[in-house]
Amino acid sequence: MNWYKACVRSSWVFAGFSVLVMIGLLVNLIASRTASVIPPTRVEQKVFELNLNPQDEALRQKVLAQDLAIRQAFFRARSIAETGLALLAFGAFGFLVSLEAARRLRPSVPIPKPDEPEAQWMRYALAQRGVWGLTLVLGGGLAALATLSRHDTVAAFAQRAVVVPPKPEPEASAASPKATPVPLPPLQALAPATPPAMGAPLPTLPGSVPALVGGVGTQLVPIQPLGVPAALAGPTPEAMAAAAARPLPSIQPVGPAGAQRQWAAFRGYGGWGLGEADFNPDMLANLNVAWKTPVALPGWGSPVVWDDRVYLHAANQERREVYAFDLQNGRQLWSVAVPLTPQSGPMSQSMETGYAPATPVTDGNVVVVCFVNADVAGVSVDGRLLWQRSFGPVDNKYGHSSSLAMAEGLVFVQVDHGYDAQAGVSRLYALDAQTGRTVWEARRLSIASWAGPVTYRLGDRTVVVAVGNPAVEAYDAKTGEVLWRTDVMSGEVAPGPGVGEGLVVVGTSGSMLSGLRADTGEVLWQTHEALMPDIASKIIAPAGLFVVSVDGTLSKLDPKTGRIRWEDRLPKPIRASPIWFNGRVLVVDQEGTLFVVDAAEAPRRVAERALGESVSATPAVTGANLLVRTQNHLICLRP
């Protein structure tokens, strides 16, 4: 038997087989593209018609049948293609093998053809030319790229680039055992060399300007010395385990007297984000729009409610106003203009912040509002401007946006600004709510941040917690004494803390999520498992800890351990903070769709409601009312 010929013939057979398979596959390809099945667009049209008339059973059956036909045609063609590919691979393999075998079996006699020496030298010379040629081509390529480089674009980048503060070194990061929490620097380095006497004004400090109304500045107390925090161990696993081993303290939300059933501040009572409503949140889709009132000026602050009135403030570059609305019918009761003071900083802002980004606070007698330049004003509930304070100008690239908190008759104003924490320009002010007078102010070792303070009761003490960068600090609400301080923050701190279950949970996209003991600030756990919140504040509800990232991911974690339980990716970005009421989490995305999520073992969206307008403000819940501030309106939903 002549094996060479056999191999040649085999290769022809394989080649013929391959050609046949090729033809079959091409026919299949053409058929699948030109088949006379119903085009999907026509099915879509039918589906549209079915949505208009969902009871039409005949139409439904027709849609299903057409849908099935399309699927069958598609998968049939795909199945043929897959089989054909396998056959083609087989044919190709057989062809190559038989051809290679034929080549090997072909009888041939090798004929030596040594190189002539001259030819070798010629080859070297030609090789040189090749290398030169390609080098020149590459040089030309580089020159072309250099010409194409858009140096004007680079110059435009340089003009617009902001100086990004250097990222903290790993040793200084929140995860470092050395850094968290740290003992406070020596008092001499922070406190003024000569503390001002009682009653003396503080002309060099922002915020100590005279008030228009109310005699502010007459009862100033010296800057409170930064109290020495409790002796804390670093957050080594052992230290965290030791901190977790002790029972967590009992804490309760605290606010103005009688505020428990109101929605008197950002995220409700104490700023914890927890509420109670006289309606079932699962029936969100069935709630009626009780009223929808246009708001004259823009603002991102949330509405606050006390009894039958809703308060709101808004501003643009020329006007700043506070409004009161009737909760029952949405009628605007009054508006008060808040003028600039001689000490006001410029009303500059970024697109994201607006001119009135913070949420007001009220105790039923006075409504206190804050603007982007850190101007604070007290307005009586009947619409009279009582007092004004100016804490600007603030060195803060997005503008001042920290919401206000109130407890023990004091309004807490967190003014974190500047980009050098050791410069000590940041302050937490406690103002008398009725007069605007500074009762105490605490110097903070924090750079610019945008979160607002929250309050809670710990034993017989009322505590204010303010989150900055890098420090989270807890103060005695009455005296301003620093109770503890823990350095766990970095990045741009906009989300407020979650408070509850004896914990304070802090974190932003530039730092880890950290669980701190509410009594000592000791770190119980740290994690970066969850998608970090960039803007929205956290809530600790009976069901767990909830965080919302700006891309719309709602995460549930165990507040005791920081372990993530589940994540639910909502369809649109979210800026507003979540709230908890009646056993459900309520979130609203930037396009104005409200979602009620059953926060059990797995996320289940039980209701949703589109408002049709952009929303950045956190909703308010009180009684039978759900209030949402959209871009241009204030909307009240009610059963």
Place this chain on the structure above:
Amino acid sequence: MRRSLLALVTGWAGTAWSQSAQVAQPPPDFGGMYQIPQMTTPPPRADIFGVIDVLVLALGLALTAWIVHRRRSRKELYVVALFGALYFGFYRLGCVCAVGSIQNVALALGDPTYRLPWTVAAFFALPLVAALFWGRVFCAGVCPLGAIQELVLLKPLRVPSWLDSGLGLLPYIYLGVGVLFAYTGAAFFICEYDPFIGIYRLSAPYTMVFVSLGFLLLSVFVGRPYCRWLCPYGVLLRWCAPFAKKQVRITPSECVMCHLCASSCPYEAIKAPTPTGKTPDFVRLRRMATGAVLLLVLGIPLFGWLGWLAGPALSREHYAVITAEEMLLVEQGQEPGNLAESFLQTGQDPGIAYAEAMRVVERFQYGGALLGAWIALVAGLMLLLELRKAKRKEYEADPGGCYACARCFPACPVGKDRLIHLEVLK
């Protein structure tokens, strides 16, 4: 006959690609009735498979070395190469591979937050270590990219030496570009433009389909075009192999200068004995040496400067620069692109995006300068090394350029006789 073969191979490849594209097309949109299933993230590959991959690589290298240096069997090597193509190519879909691992190493050097997986480090290091002992055995039997070219090489044609030498500069440039883009975090350029990965995965963008078809077709007639004129990892192997303890030896006996081995080598990797008798043209030789030195002295700063200027153009592959460019367009009132839209949704100051882009452009300027200097350095050294006066008394495999494919073993008449004498071929 040749035309028929060409038409058939083209037809095969074209049909396969058109059909694979059909298989890969997304399911049709069935309209509102169809419930899109919840997207799930598959669990990561179990660590044990990484261990298996590294073990297979190590065993493959050892087996290839044994076949090349002890068994001297082309057929057995063919089987190992086939296994390499099947396992690392079709089964592992071409990833992880030693060629791409260069970029992981570069990224790990450029980005302290990136942790180099140990399997990738092993894929990077093991073939180089093997080359230090046994030559380029990785190319011979384990590399899936080399294997596929080896398997389809049917009718090797001789490439003109000037073209071969000129194109031989390209792998160094490709290595430089790949390292620059990986070091700066812009792209894994070498993987993105791997011409054979689409064949192993039966899926690729259309542009890469044409590139793959071109390389596959070229590989039928030209020996290992990718390995010779593009492979960046081959550069590293080329550096290591000359130090190999055991070099590929064409004949186990004495060379009879028959030239049959050189004729059998499709890679021009067998060097003839140094010519004797006629002396070279020294004037010409000196001129060539002067040119090479001038290229080194003047070309390095010149190309470095051009590379520095080219930095901004090169940086446009980096997402941070693309984002900033899109942000500029947004400022001019245009619709935001995907990256700008994503950035704006984070609510961050646009200045941060510009600052990041500036940082990247700066890195590319330095990297571009180094790349330019690298091109001139390599070209100059290549020109100089070509002029080296080798002292070969017989036909020898170029230790850097030999892929240890064993084609020359059966071609050597002395070797055959000796092997028969040693009863290996009986």
